[in-house]
Amino acid sequence: MRIIVLGAGVIGVTQAWYLARAGHEVTVIDRQPGPALETSFANAGEISPGYSAPWAAPGIPLKALKWAFQRHAPLVLHPTLNPGRLRWLAEMLSNCTTPAYARNKSRMVRLAEYSRDCLTDLRGVTGVAFDERQQGTLQLFRSDKQVAAAEKDIAVLRADGVPFEVLDRAGCIAAEPGLAGAADRIAGGLRLPGDETGDCFKFYQRAG
């Protein structure tokens, strides 16, 4: 088949590669002159199936309210009257229930775990280097409250069979020696040894 892929970001380029491998004739269209020049350009660099979870979660509406008054807040919601955005926010709110969270998370984990296997395959076939490392990720807790709150994530990881390590302060520093200078800020950590890191833009520049 002749197939047009609209979009040359991380998703579109990967899509084109898999379609071409399946024997299709593929054209990629984008407004940018090259691949991965918009949102794919300088993302956080994580390949984290273990952290694949919806933002819409129980407790988030309350947290979002608190963040509204913090200087260094993870989430900033600009006031809006845009009907599409308001509808989207309402839908997000309706997904903040425990059953919706569990259903959504299981879909995301299903796709993300498979995706890591596919990326391993892709890396092997293409041989592209992208500052990649397979050394896991460490979620760092600065307070005992955060350590306690992680219990519910740990239960999900256990249920999904995702490998994890619960670390104390010394364990965190052993995993990430650069943290030694910040020992007094560390309450504990949750390490996911199966997660990976790498530069998305580099991968697509070199693969393209």
Next chain:
Amino acid sequence: MTGVETTEGPLTADAYVLALGSVSPQLVASLGLRLPVEPVKGYSITVPIVDAARAPVSTVMDETYKVAITRLGDRIRVGGLAEIAGFDLSLNPRRRATLEKSVGDLFSGAGDLAGASFWTGLRPMTPDGTPIVGATPLANLWTNTGHGTLGWTMAAGSAAVLADQISGRAPQIDTEGFAMARYGKPARAHRAPQGGLRPAAA
């Protein structure tokens, strides 16, 4: 769907995949399709390493600020934050300060913060977190979008699943809940009749 209008003229194919991130909904709205994907703005700084012994070896997620600090070769990428502000791409210095605080608290002296590059991007986010991967009510249009913060994590798997579906093969995993059908019926038009397809206003 019969074709795509581009600056270099119309292009046609047997099938089309929509992978335009947060711009995806605008392109198919005229086809009567509603994709609930909103741009959620994130920021990153990329910091040259000056003392590798103080730098992270992999990713550290700072739970307090929801910021990810990642080693990428001789650089540290510090990324995160979320602003729901439409398609605005301005660089807010307050967000840079939050990223600098997170990495400065945990990996003090590892990188040259003054020499860092500051960047922003719009994550395509769905209200339920799962991307929209699969068929649409139009027989030859497929979607692969809405990956939120996890585009890089889910790219290969999403592409493999959809390539199998487009090729008429069974995907290797259960695809329940991946396609846009999970949001309910579209406002108008079910499967477009053969031979009676509308041109795409793309």
